[in-house]
Every structure is written in structure tokens, then in C-alpha cells.
Amino acid sequence: MNKILVANRGEIALRIMRTIKKMGIKSVAVYSEADRNSPHVIFADEAICLGPATSNQSYLNGDKILAVCKELGVDGIHPGYGFLSENAVFAQKVEDAGITFIGPDANAMRIMGSKLSAKESVKKYNVPMVPGIDKAVENIDLALEIANQIGYPVLIKASAGGGGKGMRIVERAEEMKEQMERAISEAESSFGDGAVFIEKYVTSPRHIEIQVLADKFGNTVHLFERECSIQRRHQKVVEESPSVIVSPDMRKRMGEAAVLVAKSCNYTSTGTVEFLVDDKLNFYFLEMNTRLQVEHPVTEMITGLDLVEQQIKIARGEKLSFTQDDLSINGHAVELRVYAEDPLNNFLPSIGKLHKYQKPVGDGIRIDDGYEEGMTIPIYYDPMIAKLVTHGKDRTEAIQKMLGAIKNYKIEGVSTTLPFGTFVFEHNAFLSGKFDTHFVKNYYSPELIKEKQKANAEIAALVAIKFWMESEKKLKPVEHKSTSWKRRLA
Ligand code: MV4
DSSP: OOEEEEOOOHHHHHHHHHHHHHTTOEEEEEEEGGGTTOHHHHHSSEEEEEESSSGGGTTTOHHHHHHHHHHHTOOEEEOOSSTTTTOHHHHHHHHHTTOEESSSOHHHHHHHHSHHHHHHHHTTSOOOBOSBOOSOOOOHHHHHHHHHHHOSSEEEEETTOOTTTTOEEEOSGGGHHHHHHHHHHHHHHHHSOOOEEEEEOOSSOEEEEEEEEEOTTSOEEEEEEEEEEEEETTEEEEEEESOTTOOHHHHHHHHHHHHHHHHHTTOOEEEEEEEEEOTTOOEEEEEEEOSOOTTHHHHHHHHOOOHHHHHHHHHTTOOOSSOGGGOOOOSEEEEEEEESEETTTTTEEOOSBOSEEEOOOOTTEEEEEOOOTTOBOOSSSOOEEEEEEEEESSHHHHHHHHHHHHHTOEEESSOOSHHHHHHHHHOHHHHHTOOOTTHHHHHOOHHHHHHHHHHHHHHHHHHHHHHHHHHHHHHHHHHHHHHHHHHHHO
């Protein structure tokens, strides 16, 4: 592979190109009119404008991207995350054009892209799944029968769904009809696929996922877990590895289950197998994400591997150079997603110019970002500014480094989730490890940050007064002199 096009923008495009450069391969950036001056465009060896800012006219325009590849002699495409990364039709077109798609093949993407076909694929293996039905349900009577068998509450899920869309909790039989109809119509309008199924609702789960890596020779390993329970509205905010609740034995069992999920669809490249974990530490396979994920840096920090480098090596037909037994966890890593959102105002997007943008530096601090001081956060895309990742010898050290790094991260011009990060990393539930996917809903209110900012402002005022009084003392001799000087004049 001599030239790779990165079909993405922002921090992930830049992060992928850094590895491409490190491997001595040429990089091609594509960009929209809104991203003309972005770091990923400047960093690339070549860059082509795809069109107007809206994603449909730029980063989602697969045919235009393929035309660019032909023109520039590109032989590999890295899709990053989001945009075209999990589009099986695009992956197939790329392969048909004789270009290497740096990711799994279209067939694995198709199977895992539908939750029902994912369940079907995994069924033959001994992978625990949430009690429920693995077929599309349309009939209310059948739905009621299933719910009676597994017991309320149940959850109706869209097969094509993602991000909780089309998901409905049903507490009692009387609610079934209405919730089924809503779920089906929401699935229909959001995904063009009205297929829904029913599962037992796990009320306070943790979200723990396993990173897998598979080459084209049937070698599949896992790179341990990431704890991703701290999220709001299905948007992850904090991730860490390892998870405090996962014992070596549980890690081994979850890892083996994840490898089986990958093998069930002949998976290649990096992928993530998501599990729900209940309060008794039972884990259940949820779905598989067939892309490089946003939170992959925490896994890189604890394994020492470069996941993009691994993806490229696998794509060009190399065997994994290590086995499961060669892998181990080194220390602990935590990640905070820094969004241009206002945690004091319901996390509303806070678009605008980065008047000040100064990053913390230090041992064990990694920042993946795609902006520089003076740049404007465009309204057209995800409002994530950066990922702040810290690594320490243990969890306490990683968290301490994170709190210090947040303090030294100076962003002005837009509101960010940095103060929310401080809230999480200082919170007792987080520190003790006793939290689940309801953390934000259960513990967070903007008042808690406001009160703290007020207290900090009061401390700052007191410190200022103290300094003022001290400087007054020091000034006194000067005053005295000036008085005598005046007296002398007189
Ligand atoms: C669940 C669940 C409880 N029980 N399934 C949400 C998005 C989708 N990927 C899966 N999700 C869930 N599935 C059963 N049977 C709770 C959630 C869920 C959730 C999962 C992971 C991370 C955050 C979440 C927030 C709310 C609900």
C-alpha cells in the first residue's frame, strides 16, 4: 500500500494520518468547504475538496471519494468512525474498484449491521445473550406472550437501531400495543426498516465493551475491555480501561466470548463487541461495532499497540505478530471527550471560535484533537473538539493526571464539557467504581458545577484580597518615602 485516503475529518483523520506517515505511506485528505483550513488538510500529502459543508455533499459522498481515489492513484481507504465507516455498500464498492478498504469486509459489516442477523450469527456459539426473542416481532399477541415468558419490564429494540433510537421500555402488558406501534414507526422512519424484537430489560446495566483484532488468517485476539457506562443520551463522555468490576477470570470469559462473536462472521481488522453487565456481573452480548471506535486510545495506552497501524498491516495481508498470551494490561487509562457543549445549559452545542486554545502537556497525557486556536467549530458535524486521555500506573494516578490536565486545558470562546469531566472524576460514585449507565441522570445537575464554580470564585477572591493586603504592606515604605520626598519639596 503506497497511498491511503482518509475519508473523514477532525481529530480522527489527523490521528490516522499520523500513523500513515509513521509507516512511510503517502496520505490523501478529503475535506468539505467548511474544513478548508483544518489540520487534517494541512497535514496530508495531498488534499481534495469534496464539496459543500453538509455531510451528504462531502464526507458521505462515496462516489466522489472513489473518483478522487482513481484520479490520485490511491490504493487504500481508511473510513475512520461515523460517516461511511459502517456502510457495507460503500465497503463493497471500494473493493470492487480494486482499492483496499481498511476495515472488515462488507459481509461482516452487513451481518453485524443488523442486530437480528448479529444474534443469528452468534447463536451457534456459546455467547450469553439477554433473554428474549431473536426474530422480528410484528404481532401484539406474540409480543405479549414473549413478555409473559421473560417477565416485565421488557425492552423493544429496532434491529437496525443505534444510539437508542426506536428503543421502548414496556413495564406492563397494557402498554405493549402502544409501545410496539411507536417502536415500529420510529424504526421505520429512522432506518427504513421497521423490524423490532424484544428483550428482558436490564434495569441498571454497565456498558462494557471488548476490543478485538483479527487478521485474514483466522488469528483473532482481544485487547481487553473498555468501561463506557458514563454517557448521556447514548453519547459516551468518559471511558476507561481496565474496568474496576472486571476480574481476571471475567476478563478471560468476556474476551473469549468477544473472539467468538468476531469469528462467527469471519471478522477482520479492529472491531468492538459490546456487552451489558448486570448487577450480578452477568454479561450479555449486545452488538458489534465494525469500526475503529472514538475511544480506542484508552486501549492503545494500556496495551502499547497502535490500532491504526494494526488495521493497515492486516488490510495489506500481514499476520498478527503476537498471540493472546503476549498481551497484557499495563497500568490504567481514562478518557474524557471534550465537546463544544454547555454542561450548564443541558449540554446544548456551543458553537463559535476558539479564542483561546491551550493544551496541557505532561507524562502520560495524550490529546487527540483536530482544531487550533482561532478556528471555528462548524455546526455541520459532531461537536467533539478533542479527546483527553491520561495514563498512570494505576487508576488513582490516571485520574489524578486527568484532573490536573483538565485544569491546564484552557479553552475560551466556546463552552466545553471540561468542567463536567472534573465533576465525574471527583465524584465518589465514579471513584468507588459503583456506577452504571444511569450515572449522569442519577448524580448530575448543573447546579453542582455552578456551586463549585461559585465556591472557587470565592476562594479566588479571598486569595486576591490576601495578595492585595500583602502588597499594601510592601507599598507602605514607598508611601513613606514619597511623603518625605514631598516634605522635602515643601
Ligand atoms: C439494553 C438495555 C437494557 N436492557 N438492552 C442502548 C443503546 C443500545 N446500543 C443498547 N442499549 C441498551 N440496551 C437491554 N436488554 C439498556 C441499554 C442502554 C444503554 C446501553 C449502553 C450504554 C448506555 C445505555 C443507556 C441507556 C440504555
